[in-house]
């Protein structure tokens with residue numbers, strides 16, 4: 411038997427079935443018209459933002475990193491809840507504009523921004539988090555050509571990283587950001603060339619569960635931003651401090667101690683270095699905001715036994731849930747939180763392997779998991795599906811097509 415990850419708070423049974431947003435899984439599938447289906451819960455999104463507002467100092471804004479879940483309904487729901495939006499492509503810009511988000515609230519990071527993407531951002535007034543001197547030069551030239559001063563922040567490649575981070579994006583040679591020692595010269599250059607100086611972006615990593623690691627990274631970010639700002643000599647209108655708050659996916663994972671992170675940040679913010687005294691501050695969060703708000707529902711289409719092992723074969727799989735299958739940046743495959751949605755809360759009676767419908771042994775949703783007995787037609791739920799699910803999985807692989815998505 412292998413354990414499954416911890417099921418996030420706020421999911422209950424109604425009539426023996428998993429309910430999301432007060433609706434039974436079977437009713438949600440009927441509403442969507444098919445499985446597989448991602449269900450995103452407004453109540454969970456609201457609750458998570460409220461927890462952050464309570465824990466973090468008032469001075470620190472919350473940005474949503476759209477790449478975690480670019481579903482239009484989710485972006486639209488987040489629009490009045492958070493302060494800013496971080497995008498990583500002109501496609502994501504289009505989605506934000508489509509739901510009516512003011513481009514002045516948007517910043518655009520990511521290496522390899524094309525000229526047409528830079529132009530779209532400059533024309534609409536989005537802040538560019540410039541990733542290199544070359545990109546800054548292209549942005550300045552495009553601004554000249556279209557007669558609009560680009561709003562420029564510089565993404566810093568710091569020399570430290572967020573410890574215990576699932577995905578390292580700072581420290582040493584990186585495609586992301588400008589090496590910290592080169593930032594002041596570049597900043598003075600873009601300011602002298604007439605851009606609107608927007609400040610610094612320092613992202614140190616992702617999926618950290620340790621409050622200590624987050625607290626240490628935030629302290630380092632504030633110190634580095636202050637030093638760079640002093641060196642530039644122009645103030646820092648806005649400091650995007652990065653995020654990296656993780657969510658528990660696997661057995662033994664514990665949630666981030668948000669109260670402790672917020673208290674430590676509160677102390678720092680109350681005693682900011684002079685260089686940052688007037689700076690607007692924000693964190694940028696993706697999975698922490700939306701990950702636990704999503705559930706993936708997939709139907710059992712076959713139940714079979716092979717050499718004594720029971721397989722529940724579902725109509726979903728890694729083409730929607732690459733991360734849950736263990737093929738998105740993990741070294742050792744472990745079980746995501748999962749359950750038989752049709753018998754939610756029932757005692758486990760057997761050990762099963764839950765697999766997807768793709769013709770590859772990589773397509774596994776739960777290995778050797780203890781579950782109540784499920785038959786053909788029953789629904790399986792995979793939790794923590796609100797981030798890096800639908801949009802971060804190879805939905806064209808094997809031709810089954812994308813999953814349905816609804817917001818409840």
Ligand SMILES: *Cc1c(COP(=O)(O)O)cnc(C)c1O
Pocket residue numbers: 475477478496519613615616617652653654655694695696697698797
């Ligand atoms: C991916 C990314 C995020 C979001 O990361 P999460 O782990 O989902 O919080 C935030 N900022 C930047 C720059 C990113 O690349």
